[in-house]
Amino acid sequence: MDKSKRPFHNSKQRPFHKSKRSFRRRLPPIQPGDRIDYRNISLLSRFISDQGKILSRRRNKVTLKQQRLITLAIKQARILSSLPFINTATGVKIKQLTARARNKVKSDGKK
Numbered sequence: 001m002d003k004s005k006r007p008f009h010n011s012k013q014r015p016f017h018k019s020k021r022s023f024r025r026r027l028p029p030i031q032p033g034d035r036i037d038y039r040n041i042s043l044l045s046r047f048i049s050d051q052g053k054i055l056s057r058r059r060n061k062v063t064l065k066q067q068r069l070i071t072l073a074i075k076q077a078r079i080l081s082s083l084p085f086i087n088t089a090t091g092v093k094i095k096q097l098t099a100r101a102r103n104k105v106k107s108d109g110k111k
Helices: 041-047 064-079 088-110
Strands: none
Touching: 041 064
16 A cells, blocks of 8 residues: 555554553642641741752642742741741751760760
């Protein structure tokens, strides 16, 4: 069969099959009743990584306006010491290490 006479679309063959499963629609991370405020620490902590960094919009799945409000609220909470600048787990480790070092220096000085 000549190339020009062949049909453009062969309906019998499909190289990629679409799955007919229904997908679960995910809930938005910020519900309409939630207030993005520096005092709402439980909401803000969802948008901070383990290292204490503000997560990106793509990762949070929020709108641009919501991301701006979240960022401002997190920064205000950090300034007011409601949220730590670094993660509490690493902060605790650093405090423990410095306390051990101080105790070691004190015990060496007493001998």
